[in-house]
Amino acid sequence: MTEAPLLSVENLAISMRLPAGGHMQILTDVGFALNAGETLGVVGESGSGKSLLSLAIMGLLPGAATATGRIMFEGRNLLGLDDEALCTVRGKRVGMIFQEPMTALNPAMTVGDQIAEGLVWHEGLSWKVARAQAVELLDRVRIADAKRRAQTYPHEMSGGQRQRVGIAMALALKPALMIADEPTTALDVTVQAEVLDILDDLRREYGMALILVSHDLGVIARMCARTVVMYAGRRMEEGPTRDVLTRPLNPYSRGLLRAVPKRRTDGGRLDTIPGSVPGFAKLPPGCCFSDRCPERIADCQEAEPAWAIPTVGRGVRCIRAMQEFAR
Amino acid sequence: MSSAIKTVEQPAMRRTSLFLRRPNLIIGGAIIAILVIIAFVSLFWTPMPPGKMQIIHKLKPPLAQGLLGTDHFGRDVLSMLMAGAWNSLSIATVAVAFGASLGTLLGVTAAALRGVFEAVAMRANDVIFAFPPILSAMMLGALLGTGRFTAIIAIAVFMVPVFSRVTVSAASQVWARDYVLAARGAGKGGVLITVEHILPNIANQIIVQVTIQLGLAILTEAGLSFLGLGMAPPAPTWGRMLADAQTYLATAPWLAILPGLAIALTVFGFNMLGDGLRDLLDPREKGRT
Amino acid sequence: MIVLLLRRLSSLLLTLLAVSALIFIVMDVLPGDPAAIMLGTSASPDTLAALRHELGLDQPLIIRYALWLGGVVKGDLGNSYTYGVPVAGLIAERLAVTLPLALFAIVLSVAIAIPLGVASAARRNSAVDYAAAFVSQLFIAVPGFWVGLLLVLVFSVSLGWMPSGGFPGWHSGFGPSLGALLLPAIALALPQAGVLTRVTRSAVLEVLNDDFVRTARAKGLPRRAALWCHAVPNALVPVVTILGLQFTFLIAGAVLVENVFNLPGLGRLAFQALTQRDIIVMQDVVLFFAALVIIMNFIVDLSYLYLDPRLRGRSR
Numbered sequence: 001m002t003e004a005p006l007l008s009v010e011n012l013a014i015s016m017r018l019p020a021g022g023h024m025q026i027l028t029d030v031g032f033a034l035n036a037g038e039t040l041g042v043v044g045e046s047g048s049g050k051s052l053l054s055l056a057i058m059g060l061l062p063g064a065a066t067a068t069g070r071i072m073f074e075g076r077n078l079l080g081l082d083d084e085a086l087c088t089v090r091g092k093r094v095g096m097i098f099q100e101p102m103t104a105l106n107p108a109m110t111v112g113d114q115i116a117e118g119l120v121w122h123e124g125l126s127w128k129v130a131r132a133q134a135v136e137l138l139d140r141v142r143i144a145d146a147k148r149r150a151q152t153y154p155h156e157m158s159g160g161q162r163q164r165v166g167i168a169m170a171l172a173l174k175p176a177l178m179i180a181d182e183p184t185t186a187l188d189v190t191v192q193a194e195v196l197d198i199l200d201d202l203r204r205e206y207g208m209a210l211i212l213v214s215h216d217l218g219v220i221a222r223m224c225a226r227t228v229v230m231y232a233g234r235r236m237e238e239g240p241t242r243d244v245l246t247r248p249l250n251p252y253s254r255g256l257l258r259a260v261p262k263r264r265t266d267g268g269r270l271d272t273i274p275g276s277v278p279g280f281a282k283l284p285p286g287c288c289f290s291d292r293c294p295e296r297i298a299d300c301q302e303a304e305p306a307w308a309i310p311t312v313g314r315g316v317r318c319i320r321a322m323q324e325f326a327r
Numbered sequence: 328m329s330s331a332i333k334t335v336e337q338p339a340m341r342r343t344s345l346f347l348r349r350p351n352l353i354i355g356g357a358i359i360a361i362l363v364i365i366a367f368v369s370l371f372w373t374p375m376p377p378g379k380m381q382i383i384h385k386l387k388p389p390l391a392q393g394l395l396g397t398d399h400f401g402r403d404v405l406s407m408l409m410a411g412a413w414n415s416l417s418i419a420t421v422a423v424a425f426g427a428s429l430g431t432l433l434g435v436t437a438a439a440l441r442g443v444f445e446a447v448a449m450r451a452n453d454v455i456f457a458f459p460p461i462l463s464a465m466m467l468g469a470l471l472g473t474g475r476f477t478a479i480i481a482i483a484v485f486m487v488p489v490f491s492r493v494t495v496s497a498a499s500q501v502w503a504r505d506y507v508l509a510a511r512g513a514g515k516g517g518v519l520i521t522v523e524h525i526l527p528n529i530a531n532q533i534i535v536q537v538t539i540q541l542g543l544a545i546l547t548e549a550g551l552s553f554l555g556l557g558m559a560p561p562a563p564t565w566g567r568m569l570a571d572a573q574t575y576l577a578t579a580p581w582l583a584i585l586p587g588l589a590i591a592l593t594v595f596g597f598n599m600l601g602d603g604l605r606d607l608l609d610p611r612e613k614g615r616t
Numbered sequence: 617m618i619v620l621l622l623r624r625l626s627s628l629l630l631t632l633l634a635v636s637a638l639i640f641i642v643m644d645v646l647p648g649d650p651a652a653i654m655l656g657t658s659a660s661p662d663t664l665a666a667l668r669h670e671l672g673l674d675q676p677l678i679i680r681y682a683l684w685l686g687g688v689v690k691g692d693l694g695n696s697y698t699y700g701v702p703v704a705g706l707i708a709e710r711l712a713v714t715l716p717l718a719l720f721a722i723v724l725s726v727a728i729a730i731p732l733g734v735a736s737a738a739r740r741n742s743a744v745d746y747a748a749a750f751v752s753q754l755f756i757a758v759p760g761f762w763v764g765l766l767l768v769l770v771f772s773v774s775l776g777w778m779p780s781g782g783f784p785g786w787h788s789g790f791g792p793s794l795g796a797l798l799l800p801a802i803a804l805a806l807p808q809a810g811v812l813t814r815v816t817r818s819a820v821l822e823v824l825n826d827d828f829v830r831t832a833r834a835k836g837l838p839r840r841a842a843l844w845c846h847a848v849p850n851a852l853v854p855v856v857t858i859l860g861l862q863f864t865f866l867i868a869g870a871v872l873v874e875n876v877f878n879l880p881g882l883g884r885l886a887f888q889a890l891t892q893r894d895i896i897v898m899q900d901v902v903l904f905f906a907a908l909v910i911i912m913n914f915i916v917d918l919s920y921l922y923l924d925p926r927l928r929g930r931s932r
Binding site for chain 3: 450451453454456457458459460461462465466467468470542546547549550553554569572573576577580583584586587590591592594595598599602
């Protein structure tokens with residue numbers, strides 16, 4: 001099967017121009033491929049640069065950011081396109097759901113109009129027709145009384161409802177790829193499950209590919225077939241979600257999994273990864289995780305490990321992991 | 328494979344000149360400083376006595392007679408402008424000082440006492456705000472007669488609600504802060520809290536507002552003088568110079584241009600200074616012109 | 617929402633009442649005897665006293681205030697001491713000049729400020745931004761009446777394109793009347809435009825940081841559309857607020873500009889009444905101006921409800 005992947009990120013690096021002058025490297029050597037209909041989870045803590053990744057694919061990086069590398073989507077390098085060309089991609093071929101439902105919607109526009117707007121822009125529909133479709137979409141995301149609700153304003157809805165509106169907006173044009181940046185982080189736990197359900201159902205129904213960015217391993221486990229783990233702007237490990245979560249290769253991934261609170265009968269302390277995420281200006285020499293890694297050896301601080309493929313479908317950036325594999 | 332880890336470039340430790348960093352502050356400060364100096368100098372010296380009429384030299388253009396020409400009475404325009412600077416600046420400063428002090432006092436009291444006092448104070452503000460400053464100055468002028476004193480009172484009256492509004496808003500925000508709540512919980516009295524916590528925290532906003540209102544005061548004073556409600560003749564004021572210039576627009580246009588330029592320059596200076604101070608003292612506002 | 621409006625309305629009326637009381641008291645303290653003004657100083661004391669009695673000037677303050685207020689409500693504003701005609705008529709006549717002038721100025725200032733402010737915000741820290749900032753500061757700093765003088769100097773005295781003042785009257789036709797208002801409206805509009813440009817810029821800059829603008833872009837809207845369809849409508853609240861607050865200054869400017877251009881408007885009327893010690897006219901005109909300002913602020917409050925749906929009705 002030599003079909004080209006839907007999305008192929010190659011050697012993506014992003015640096016930010018600092019206000020005082022100079023540059024700060026945020027993302028380094030990021031790459032992955034996604035086929036049509038596949039799901040990929042991007043796991044990382046705050047400060048791992050994962051949000052910049054989603055913005056880069058959408059072409060919505062802040063002005064101070066420069067991206068190098070390639071983002072091949074449906075045969076075109078998104079990084080090489082100008083804004084006008086990107087406007088034909090955004091919304092129509094790639095949809096995005098943002099983290100904060102409370103602020104992601106225009107307070108002065110009805111919910112229905114905000115969903116309809118994309119249809120009017122991209123498909124040239126009349127507002128009347130677009131609004132009717134918007135009502136259908138609201139129904140799809142399980143908003144009760146959709147026809148009436150379409151004429152309400154965002155502030156009249158709860159966070160969970162607003163996030164569902166966000167999903168409807170992103171789906172309106174049935175894009176091939178959906179990027180969800182921490183879609184449930186700002187929601188109550190009880191609401192999270194339902195939102196994820198809706199997202200999953202619709203994804204299956206429309207046959208969309210999904211990139212789900214989250215720090216919550218449970219969410220990733222639920223939604224994504226593959227996972228890439230990020231730390232300090234670098235990918236540390238990649239593979240089928242089940243494998244990464246049950247047999248993690250990278251000590252960082254192992255640390256993350258250990259840190260997930262579990263029922264303990266011995267009443268001991270929660271596991272943590274000692275230390276804290278370093279700022280991008282203060283990364284340790286060699287491997288970016290080496291200052292906090294329990295399995296560090298001297299070589300780890302010699303040079304940054306390269307991305308290696310131990311077996312098909314797996315990737316890891318770690319000297320120790322490759323040593324283990326060699327055995 | 329050795330990787331290319333980009334080291335972070337250290338931001339260049341250039342000595343960015345102060346001018347490039349804060350042009351507003353420098354330009355505004357310079358303009359005002361020069362004007363204040365001119366104003367003070369005018370008390371002791373001007374090229375000609377501002378009131379001296381030399382009819383024989385009337386309506387001469389700039390450089391023909393005196394650096395900036397003469398008016399319809401043969402008075403030296405430059406000298407009149409300098410004396411006018413003192414008049415305008417002194418009136419504006421005193422008026423704003425009065426208005427700011429009273430307004431701030433009212434404001435912090437309203438923010439501290441809340442309740443009926445605040446409601447009444449805000450209502451009083453609304454009432455005064457409903458009167459365009461010129462109108463209230465006209466009424467007061469009719470009452471008290473024209474002159475320096477009236478102009479000051481008229482302007483100050485309008486300044487009070489301006490400052491009390493700004494102060495109440497700023498002070499209320501400080502009152503809501505945690506450490507103030509803690510101080511109240513510890514039993515500290517309102518006066519003490521106001522002096523120790525509120526005033527220092529709103530001082531910057533007040534300073535910025537003072538600078539801006541000084542510009543507005545100059546404009547108001549000019550308008551009053553233009554209508555003849557300011558200082559009585561023969562005291563030279565920029566506003567009245569403009570009023571007199573109306574008759575001679577065709578024959579002596581410099582009489583209409585120069586005093587207006589003086590007013591505009593002064594207000595421009597105060598506004599620039601205010602902007603610069605705001606950038607300096609109120610970091611929240613950074614990034615806004 | 618009705619409750620909210622009613623509350624604002626009653627607040628408005630209360631302020632108006634307080635304003636009227638203030639005006640009345642100040643006017644009362646004014647030196648000058650209206651009867652003497654009307655009859656001349658050579659009139660005999662008896663005639664003066666009789667006239668004073670007829671005008672009701674010998675009654676206590678409260679009674680006179682109540683009578684005046686009652687008259688205002690009924691639309692009877694008394695008769696001018698100087699002209700002898702009903703003040704209400706005078707005001708109506710002059711309003712036909714001042715109101716169009718003020719509206720013209722508002723339209724001009726908004727037409728300048730919004731595009732300039734939005735462009736500045738969209739191209740932050742560019743040459744356009746700095747130029748606009750400089751121009752705004754310039755506009756704010758110049759006295760309106762001076763701009764008026766300069767305009768007369770350039771367009772009337774030097775070029776002869778425009779009349780230097782006066783007002784032909786609406787019956788002479790729309791064109792000439794508007795033409796007479798053009799220069800004065802520009803003089804009034806420029807300082808307002810300066811202030812509004814800065815407010816627009818800062819308001820739009822703030823809104824551009826909001827998430828929903830990014831959401832609009834993520835839907836595929838180009839920058840322009842995201843700016844004008846999403847950012848600007850949400851930035852209007854502070855702009856409209858300042859517009860309302862500036863109305864006071866607009867009136868003050870109108871008084872001055874009407875003097876420069878010799879326009880028979882309310883501002884000139886107030887000024888003439890002052891010099892002639894026509895207390896009744898002064899009282900009524902000042903009250904009218906104050907009422908205009910208060911009503912303008914009320915309209916601004918109303919507009920908030922349209923601009924920001926979050927403020928409509930507290931029910932959820």
